Amino acid sequence: RDIKITKDQLKASMKTEYFNEETGVGATKHGVPLGCLTVRLILVEGIKRKPENISVILQLKGTKQDQAVQPGPSPQISRPATAGKEKGQLQFNQQFTMAPVKTQDAELILDIMDKKATPKRQGSAHVMLRELADQQEHDRHLIIQKRSATTGRMEVTNSRLYVKLKFTYSKIVPLKAQIFALQDRKRQAEREITLRRLGQISDDTA
Incomplete structure (x- = not known):
């Protein structure tokens, strides 16, 4: 019964969505990508700057060399930080929605900017969208890298x-996965029943 319900849900979803295997993102029947990245910017630790001067720029960058199309919407910028509860914390507690996201072959880059400093970029963190492919919420403590003034290379701080x-990028994908899991569970249950019956027959004929 659960399999039938899920298959009905899949059929309904496939009437309004098709899954693009090349981009890894679903789209409407009119071709509008369904990718949506929600970012809750919480706080920064370890950057000793005045909170009111610090903001974060969020942008998506393609990870394929031949990627001609921008993978998502224009960059977004946070409001200035406030002082956190503990020393050295820059508090944000701001939420951003980035849509439409056109491909999974992209990374989210978060640049920490100080408007009074030179250079303004005080460090960067990033996360690959494919690391979020399960469409669940993730808590991340991202390492901030900063460009070295001597070598010019990005270094871990x-x-x-x-x-x-x-x-989130598709309703079809999790429904298909759910159907496969239910079918596998059903096969396992049927196998166990068969083995028990065979064992019973063996006991009866012994």
């Missing part, structure tokens, strides 16, 4: 960026 992330 002790600073951290705390975020909550959820990337």
Whole structure:
């Protein structure tokens, strides 16, 4: 019964959505991508700057070299930080919705900016969208990297960026996975019943 219900839900979803295997993102029948990234920007630790000067720029960048199309909407910028409860914390508690996201082959880049500093970028953190492919909410403590003034290369710092992330891109994908899981469970149950019956027959004929 559960399999039938889920199959009915899948049929209904397939009337309004098709899944693009190339991009890994569902789209409406009119071709509008369904990818949506929700970012809850919580706080930054380890960057000793005045909170009112600090903001975060969020943007999506493609991870394929031949990617000609921008993977998502224009960059967004946070409001300035406030002082956190503990020393060295920059509090944000701001939520962002980035849509439409056109592909899973992208990464979210978060640049920590100080409007009074030179250079303004105080560090960057990133996360690959494919790491969020289960369409569940994730708590992440992201490592902040900063460009070295001497080598010009990005180096790991002790600073951290705390975020909550959820990337949704298809109703079809989880329904298909649910059907496969239910079918597998059914096969396992049928196998156990068969084995028990065979065992009973063996006992009866012994």
